[in-house]
Amino acid sequence: MIQVVQARTTEEAERDLVRRCAAGERAAQTQLFREEVRRVHGLLYRVLGPNGAVEDLIQETFIRVFRSLPRFRGESQLSTWIGGIALNVAYGHLRSNPPPSVRLELVPDTRAREADAEHQLAAREGLRRVYQILDRLEPRLRIAFSLHAIDGRALREVAELMSASLVATKARVWRARRELAKRAKRDPLLLTYLDGTLADEPGDAP
Amino acid sequence: LKRRPPPGIPPLGDSALARIERGVFSALDERAIRPERAGESRRRLFAFAVAGVAAACAVLGAREWRRGDAPLARATTTATAITTTTSGSHIAISGAALDIAPESAVSFSGGRDGAVVVVLERGAVTCEVAPRSKRAPFVVEAGATRVTVIGTRFSVHRVGGHATVSVDHGLVEVADTNMTELVHAGERYRPGEPVTREPLASEAPPEPPLGPAPAAPAAPTVATVSAPAPTVAAVSAPAPTVATVSAPVLAPPLHSLARPSRHRRLALDDPNEEARSAASRSTVSATLPLPTDLVDGRVPAAATESPAGAARADVAPGVVKAPVEDSRGRAGGPQRSSVQVLFELAAQLEVRDPVVALRIYGELASGEDGWAASALFASARLEAERGHAARARALCEDYLARFPRGPNGDDARALLETSR
Numbered sequence: 001m002i003q004v005v006q007a008r009t010t011e012e013a014e015r016d017l018v019r020r021c022a023a024g025e026r027a028a029q030t031q032l033f034r035e036e037v038r039r040v041h042g043l044l045y046r047v048l049g050p051n052g053a054v055e056d057l058i059q060e061t062f063i064r065v066f067r068s069l070p071r072f073r074g075e076s077q078l079s080t081w082i083g084g085i086a087l088n089v090a091y092g093h094l095r096s097n098p099p100p101s102v103r104l105e106l107v108p109d110t111r112a113r114e115a116d117a118e119h120q121l122a123a124r125e126g127l128r129r130v131y132q133i134l135d136r137l138e139p140r141l142r143i144a145f146s147l148h149a150i151d152g153r154a155l156r157e158v159a160e161l162m163s164a165s166l167v168a169t170k171a172r173v174w175r176a177r178r179e180l181a182k183r184a185k186r187d188p189l190l191l192t193y194l195d196g197t198l199a200d201e202p203g204d205a206p
Numbered sequence: 207l208k209r210r211p212p213p214g215i216p217p218l219g220d221s222a223l224a225r226i227e228r229g230v231f232s233a234l235d236e237r238a239i240r241p242e243r244a245g246e247s248r249r250r251l252f253a254f255a256v257a258g259v260a261a262a263c264a265v266l267g268a269r270e271w272r273r274g275d276a277p278l279a280r281a282t283t284t285a286t287a288i289t290t291t292t293s294g295s296h297i298a299i300s301g302a303a304l305d306i307a308p309e310s311a312v313s314f315s316g317g318r319d320g321a322v323v324v325v326l327e328r329g330a331v332t333c334e335v336a337p338r339s340k341r342a343p344f345v346v347e348a349g350a351t352r353v354t355v356i357g358t359r360f361s362v363h364r365v366g367g368h369a370t371v372s373v374d375h376g377l378v379e380v381a382d383t384n385m386t387e388l389v390h391a392g393e394r395y396r397p398g399e400p401v402t403r404e405p406l407a408s409e410a411p412p413e414p415p416l417g418p419a420p421a422a423p424a425a426p427t428v429a430t431v432s433a434p435a436p437t438v439a440a441v442s443a444p445a446p447t448v449a450t451v452s453a454p455v456l457a458p459p460l461h462s463l464a465r466p467s468r469h470r471r472l473a474l475d476d477p478n479e480e481a482r483s484a485a486s487r488s489t490v491s492a493t494l495p496l497p498t499d500l501v502d503g504r505v506p507a508a509a510t511e512s513p514a515g516a517a518r519a520d521v522a523p524g525v526v527k528a529p530v531e532d533s534r535g536r537a538g539g540p541q542r543s544s545v546q547v548l549f550e551l552a553a554q555l556e557v558r559d560p561v562v563a564l565r566i567y568g569e570l571a572s573g574e575d576g577w578a579a580s581a582l583f584a585s586a587r588l589e590a591e592r593g594h595a596a597r598a599r600a601l602c603e604d605y606l607a608r609f610p611r612g613p614n615g616d617d618a619r620a621l622l623e624t625s626r
Contacts, residue, residue: 026231033227038218045215055222059229066234 014078022069033062039079040086043161046151047090047143049131057093061086076160083161087143094139126193133183133190137176144169145176287313290329302344302355305332321345330363335376343558351397352381360389368397377547388551545570545577552581556588564588576613579605583614586621595625 020028040061044054064085072081130150134142140162147158148169159169177194184191218226288295288306295306299314299322306312310329316322324331326348335344335355344355346362348369353362359374371380375391382397389395394402552566567588570581586601602622605612612618 029231029234030227033230037223037226041218042215050216055226058226059233062226062230063233066230 015074018069018072018074018078021066022072029066032065036065036079036082037062040082042151043083043086043147044090047087047146048093049127049134049146053093053097057086057089061089064089080157080160084163087161091139091143094142122189123193126189129187129190130180130193133180134176137179140164141172141176141179144172145180148173149177287311287327301336303334307331323347326362326364326369328364330361332359332361334359350383354379354381365397370397371395379551388547390547545573545575549577549581549584552584560588560592574608579609579612579614582608583612583618586618590621590625598625 017028017032021032037058040058041054044057044061045051048054048057061082065082068085072078076084134146137145143162144158144164147153147161148155153161155169155173156166158173159166162169164172180190180194184194288297289311290306290308292308294308294310297304297306302322304312304324307330310331311327312329312331313325313327314323315325320342322342322344324333324344324346326346331346333344333346333355346353346355348362348364349367351362351369351371353360353369353371355376355378359376360378361372361374363370363372368382371378371389372394373389373391377391378389380387380389380395382395387395387401389401396402548566549570552563552570555563555566564585567581567585571578571585582601582605586598586605589595589601590598599622602618602625605618606615606622609615
């Protein structure tokens with residue numbers, strides 16, 4: 001009972017926030033920005049990898065969010081809706097600006113549980129090679145794979161974010177993984193990384 | 207196989223967050239982004255369409271503007287009129303400055319090819335016009351008199367149904383009933399009279415002619431070239447006597463301003479002119495009275511009648527035609543400059559009035575000098591450009607027969623080949 005009341009309260013608060021933002025109230029817009037900016041950043045970072053354009057893309061995302069808020073119908077959560085806009089921005093960026101390959105020093109620590117330096121180094125190099133291959137993939141495959149296989153989001157959530165069907169999302173992830181596996185045959189380090197970090201989960205196959 | 211946790215994401219620093227926030231809200235302020243309403247996208251589309259049409263109109267307008275004198279050339283539908291009373295008026299329009307005399311009435315309209323047409327209803331107007339080579343034509347109409355400007359300063363004074371035209375500098379083409387006249391600097395056109403030279407304070411006294419013999423006894427070189435009447439009808443009548451001056455003469459002196467008035471007439475609108483022209487090529491060269499003061503004393507007085515009835519001056523290449531004097535004793539300018547002016551006029555008329563240009567070229571080609579060769583080839587080229595391949599071929603063959611080593615010999619051969 002308490003949970004239902006809390007959920008309704010949250011929903012009402014969100015609706016109120018949307019209404020005030022749509023009316024152009026600056027305080028509400030600032031509040032929404034601060035609540036969502038880290039989530040948007042995480043999403044974009046995951047899709048694009050370490051990329052100097054991420055800040056600009058966050059900015060572009062929020063500009064679009066505030067422009068489009070009056071069209072938000074509340075059919076999904078506000079955060080999911082904003083995530084969808086962020087992915088659209090990322091998709092446009094990937095289509096118009098083929099990303100350069102990621103330099104090693106820009107890849108952050110993988111914060112693996114094993115603290116040994118050798119593993120960290122291998123993880124950094126593995127991730128760099130993954131993004132190198134993702135750079136050559138079609139943006140939709142890249143987005144689906146990075147959100148599901150790297151960020152660990154459920155396929156259903158990825159499908160919702162990408163406004164795609166579950167089957168299409170699965171197919172995209174699978175095609176991206178196949179491409180990576182093909183390359184990993186000639187790259188033991190990448191193979192190790194894929195096996196250890198980006199392993200298949202049951203139900204990933206289309 | 208259990209998956210390891212995903213690699214971490216570096217957090218956004220506070221400064222980066224503040225930067226992004228500032229960027230977002232300043233962009234919102236700059237673009238004055240307001241929440242979009244339902245019909246906003248449709249309105250935006252409409253606005254884009256309107257903007258597109260406006261941009262297209264602007265581009266077309268700019269293009270037209272570049273092509274000619276926009277302000278007045280555009281005035282085709284809304285003519286503007288200026289009427290002066292006791293004091294005159296000065297107006298500046300694109301590429302021209304007009305002094306409108308007191309008690310005058312002037313209206314402006316547009317003409318063919320975007321021409322600026324100044325219609326003088328009464329009174330007088332003095333126009334200073336920039337060269338028109340790349341601009342729309344500038345025309346002053348006063349009754350039946352029509353002045354087309356080639357780049358000059360001139361005055362038009364309306365007298366009844368016609369007008370007098372005085373040219374301070376430059377050159378204008380005056381068209382009146384059944385005739386067209388070129389009026390040069392210092393000359394005045396009066397309807398029904400030959401163009402006369404107006405006295406200029408700056409004129410130098412005439413220099414003695416070049417050559418071993420004085421110009422005064424040039425009487426033997428006088429050739430009766432055509433009916434001397436000042437009217438077009440008389441001028442364009444077949445010339446009864448013609449002369450061929452065969453000896454070369456020296457180039458004209460620099461004091462060309464001191465020469466007596468030149469008199470050139472082209473009978474353009476006379477309906478009988480074409481027939482007469484076929485029988486006698488006397489329209490231009492036969493009516494080119496030339497000054498006696500430039501005649502080389504060695505020029506023989508041979509006067510023979512040419513079969514075509516045209517006045518011909520056979521001169522050595524690179525040397526001007528021998529000036530001759532008409533039967534009334536009226537003298538003209540040195541033929542070199544006359545021929546050059548006519549040649550330039552024909553070149554200018556090639557696009558606007560190729561028939562007249564061809565006629566002028568034809569008259570010039572009747573000579574034997576370099577101008578004749580150039581004119582003959584120019585007429586061949588113009589005929590080819592007009593699609594008259596047979597005529598172009600005939601002219602090229604004529605050129606090669608008459609000027610086998612002419613400056614355009616190779617061009618004529620090439621044109622002959624291409625027009626086959």
